[in-house]
Amino acid sequence: MLDCTYRVEIPHRPGQLARVVTAIAQGEGLIGDLVTVSLGRETAVREITVEIRDGDQAARIAQLIEALDGVRVLWHQDRALIRHEGGKLEIGAVRPVRTVQEMRDVYTPGVARVCAAIAGEPSLATRYTMISRSVAICTNGTRVLGLGNIGPTAAMPVMEGKAVFYRQFAGLSAMPILVDATDVDTFVETVVRIAPTFGGIHLEDISTPECFEIERQLIERLDQPVMHDDVHGTAVVTLAAAIVACRRAGVELRSATVGQLGLGAAGFGIAALMVDGGARRVIAFDPLAASHARAAARGIELGTMEDVLRESDVVVATTGRAGLIEPAMVRPGQVILALTNPHPEIEPEDTERAGAAFAADGRSVNNVLGYPGIFRGALMAAASAITLEMKLAAAEALADLARGDEIVPDALDQGVHDAVAQAVARAAERGGATDPSTG
Numbered sequence: 001m002l003d004c005t006y007r008v009e010i011p012h013r014p015g016q017l018a019r020v021v022t023a024i025a026q027g028e029g030l031i032g033d034l035v036t037v038s039l040g041r042e043t044a045v046r047e048i049t050v051e052i053r054d055g056d057q058a059a060r061i062a063q064l065i066e067a068l069d070g071v072r073v074l075w076h077q078d079r080a081l082i083r084h085e086g087g088k089l090e091i092g093a094v095r096p097v098r099t100v101q102e103m104r105d106v107y108t109p110g111v112a113r114v115c116a117a118i119a120g121e122p123s124l125a126t127r128y129t130m131i132s133r134s135v136a137i138c139t140n141g142t143r144v145l146g147l148g149n150i151g152p153t154a155a156m157p158v159m160e161g162k163a164v165f166y167r168q169f170a171g172l173s174a175m176p177i178l179v180d181a182t183d184v185d186t187f188v189e190t191v192v193r194i195a196p197t198f199g200g201i202h203l204e205d206i207s208t209p210e211c212f213e214i215e216r217q218l219i220e221r222l223d224q225p226v227m228h229d230d231v232h233g234t235a236v237v238t239l240a241a242a243i244v245a246c247r248r249a250g251v252e253l254r255s256a257t258v259g260q261l262g263l264g265a266a267g268f269g270i271a272a273l274m275v276d277g278g279a280r281r282v283i284a285f286d287p288l289a290a291s292h293a294r295a296a297a298r299g300i301e302l303g304t305m306e307d308v309l310r311e312s313d314v315v316v317a318t319t320g321r322a323g324l325i326e327p328a329m330v331r332p333g334q335v336i337l338a339l340t341n342p343h344p345e346i347e348p349e350d351t352e353r354a355g356a357a358f359a360a361d362g363r364s365v366n367n368v369l370g371y372p373g374i375f376r377g378a379l380m381a382a383a384s385a386i387t388l389e390m391k392l393a394a395a396e397a398l399a400d401l402a403r404g405d406e407i408v409p410d411a412l413d414q415g416v417h418d419a420v421a422q423a424v425a426r427a428a429e430r431g432g433a434t435d436p437s438t439g
Contacts, residue, residue, distance in 0.1 A: 003079040009072040027061035088160040135174040136198040142207035152178035169417040170372035203228040225378040231269035233367040240398035245335040249357035259312030260284040262319035263291035317345040330354035377424025393427035
């Protein structure tokens with residue numbers, strides 16, 4: 001699915017917008033945002049965003065609108081492309097320089113005194129530079145969303161998006177670092193060499209099994225927080241969703257069997273955190289034998305897909321295969337979290353019709369709820385690593401913040417991210433933040 005925005009010039013008279021909306025409905029489009037660009041005596045210009053399947057449908061809807069008497073489609077375009085025009089990030093100063101004295105303060109001669117102070121006492125860099133409020137988002141683009149190995153440059157829009165949320169929700173400056181290397185040693189060495197610039201290292205969109213070894217080596221070699229978000233950030237938010245769903249379904253997670261379909265980066269991270277989070281039993285299915293030894297070493301049982309669906313109280317699916325789960329496979333009373341985007345393994349509506357107690361997909365279970373607050377909390381506590389206790393604290397905080405029918409709290413609520421950061425910082429201070437957990 002994609003969102004297409006149509007800029008349309010419409011006669012400014014009663015009933016004209018309704019004609020356009022009807023044409024869009026005839027084209028099987030689902031209307032989202034509607035913005036008035038201008039109002040004139042004779043015409044109005046409006047931008048209408050429509051959820052569609054593909055470019056062919058976008059063109060058909062444009063033709064239906066154009067066929068209306070007196071109506072013109074000025075342009076239509078994929079909304080995501082519009083929002084990415086010119087990129088999503090820029091580097092800016094915390095304070096503007098407007099006077100000669102301010103120039104002397106922030107550059108020569110004043111800056112030399114700050115450099116000398118840090119050279120004499122390196123810990124002062126936390127106070128006098130951006131290091132303690134910055135994160136490197138490192139990728140080689142070998143496993144991007146559902147697109148696969150598209151390389152580091154094509155992965156940049158994802159990294160920019162992550163950085164936007166770091167700034168908005170955690171007040172951190174995050175810089176995408178595109179590493180043109182697919183082998184573990186080169187990637188690790190590259191990140192180690194640039195690591196002094198940053199307070200934390202966020203790994204993103206790296207293929208398995210390399211991502212696990214890269215994270216392990218970086219945790220060993222660096223004295224700052226390192227976390228592969230696809231593994232741990234996704235796992236934290238999914239554990240929170242599972243806790244909430246179990247409460248709603250009257251299931252106690254600590255007495256439940258959790259099933260995991262798919263043991264890629266996200267799936268393995270979720271299954272491992274379910275074990276650590278106290279699930280009575282975790283059983284998983286993945287057709288790739290390469291993932292089996294890693295799972296078994298973390299206390300995750302292995303079975304067939306049928307075993308997982310038959311025996312589990314809670315089922316989490318991260319397979320990348322839309323429509324994998326048939327409604328007949330759903331056991332009444334189960335909790336089903338089908339998280340593949342944009343099309344889940346089974347639609348929540350179909351799951352609930354099949355008798356599930358609770359169902360959700362990846363639109364609501366989003367790792368943007370996790371990583372900004374996790375890293376902010378780690379940096380607040382001057383933690384040297386992100387530990388299991390910190391991840392569990394983040395998941396519990398998210399679960400406790402869900403309200404009403406929410407399976408997780410609102411990702412755009414600033415208070416949610418503040419609460420996660422505080423919970424993570426408290427966990428870091430309690431535990432010393434020295435025992436890294438790589439899932």
